[in-house]
Amino acid sequence: MIRLRSLSTLTAVLLAAGSNLEAQTTAYVGGSVWDGTGASIIRNATMVVEDGRITAVSPSAEIPAGTEIVFLEGKVLIPGLINTHGHVSGRWAAEDVVDEQDRIRGDLELFAKYGVTTVNSLGDGLAVIEVRKSSSPLDPRARLLSAGAVIAGDTPEAARNQALANADAGVDWLKLRVDDNLGSSRKMPWDAVQAVMNIGNERGLRVATHLFYLEDAKRLIDMGTGMIAHSVRDTDVDQEFIDSLLESGICYVPTLTREVSTYIYGTRPGFFDDEFFTEYANEDEIERLSEPAYMERTLASASGAAYRVALVQAMENMVILQDAGAPVTFGTDAGPAGRFPGYFEHMELALMVGGGLTPTQALLAATSVAASCLGLDDIGTLEPG
Ligand SMILES: [Zn+2]
Structure with a gap:
């Protein structure tokens, strides 16, 4: 703290x-x-x-x-913090804001209050794309990029159609989900993954990938993914992975606070008393997370316990990759329930440093490294021009 x-x-x-x-x-x-x-x-x-x-x-x-x-x-x-993996669903806007696009703008205002000036929305509805299209860099809120809805089709045809719908709507990225949720669900089949990669190539869109396992990460790099959007969390990354990551030049985004959000509300978290949190925190959400039944469920949750272990693995891999010279890049997966936009970005920086990065490495990951990951040459540093 x-x-x-x-x-x-x-x-x-x-x-x-x-x-x-x-x-x-x-x-x-x-x-x-x-x-x-x-x-x-x-x-x-x-x-x-x-x-x-x-x-x-x-x-x-x-x-x-x-x-x-x-x-x-x-x-x-x-420089403003750049979140390469966030979400802007409109969940956090004030209650009296009714319009869906205005609610999304409300989320972006909240990010900006915490100094997060760019958010790459990796998996939200089509309204985000409309907000993105009507945005200007001078708007008083975080700059927005969008991948549209997450693609997780069961068949190549379904995945292809989802990817095409996103591409036609004008996304900046495509976002895939290759995960079995700790063995509890079916992973997206590889031929469906390939179908999305093909659309990405055809349309000139990079594909960011949600993943968990090292072997999947290797295969996804081989298939041409443009971003590892979560930590490898099942085992230590090996030299083969490090080499292919370095060769690909794509960014690796740990999203450590995603793991934290799965178990932290089992007891009342200390940050509920932090003024930096309470100043803008959504009180309804605090109330929901503080309900005894919710806390009991979280405390007893097997997946929460597993992700708590996965966090340690994620931190170890982050340091291995940073030391190997890979572009460890800032991203939080903040925005969904329990992941407070803005505050969680600062928690992520603290966890990156707590996990073994230097403060300078963590801040570079959140500024110039993140800008380069997103292909945004004119942000991420405070330089003339
Ligand atoms: Zn996400």
């Missing part, structure tokens, strides 16, 4: 190039800038932003006449 708080302080002031800024010139003066490139912190920096674009970052940057000045002594600026 100490780590979580210190990261929260660090990210108290977050800015994304091109986001949340009106058409005008603003200078952010006197703070320190961690620019997301891997360079050292710039102390007593001046960062000038014109019409949503950074034009200067340095201790000696000139401030044009008529510039609005924001003093940031004692604060650290970092």
Whole structure:
């Protein structure tokens, strides 16, 4: 919890190039800038932003006449956090927001309140795609990318049709689910997986994959997946996997907090008392998670216990891959029930560091590495241009 708080302080002031800024010139003066490139912190920096674009970052940057000045002594600026695996269903918007698209925008506003300025929605309804199409980088909420609905067809034809429907609707990614849920359900057949990969190739869409097992991860890389969207959680990753991951250049997204959400509500979690959580937390959801019957079920849940073990495996693999030079990339799977958008991103950073990454590695994973994973060249760092 100490780590979580210190990261929260660090990210108290977050800015994304091109986001949340009106058409005008603003200078952010006197703070320190961690620019997301891997360079050292710039102390007593001046960062000038014109019409949503950074034009200067340095201790000696000139401030044009008529510039609005924001003093940031004692604060650290970092690039906005980029969640490469999130969900925006509209679950978290205020009760009086009725319109489905407005509810989705409400989720994106909540992410932004916690400094999460980009969310890649890996498996939500078609309305998300409509919101994505009508978005502008200057909107006061997190930037949105979307994979449309998760594809999990039982036959090649069904999977192909789902993939085509998503592609026709204008998605940025396709999202597959190859998992047997700890042996409790049927895994998507490989010929159906191949059908989706084929549509991805035809339409120029990368395929992000939900998975659990190492052998599936290897096969999916061979088949051309564009993102490992969860940790390998059954065993240590081996050299064969490391080599194929490095060769493919695709990103590996641990989503550690997904595991946490499966067991943490068995007892009242300590973060329910964290002001950084309670400030924006949805009270109905806290109430639901705090019901004695729900807590008892969670405490007794076999899958929760198994995912708790899987979390340890996930952390070990994250460190093995980071040390091997693989692009370990920030993503949380936050947004569904029990996974609070925004706060869970900070919990994820704390878990990445708790699992063995350095704070710098975790923050790079959430900024420039994540931007490159999503193919977004103009975000993820605080640099002129
Ligand atoms: Zn997900």
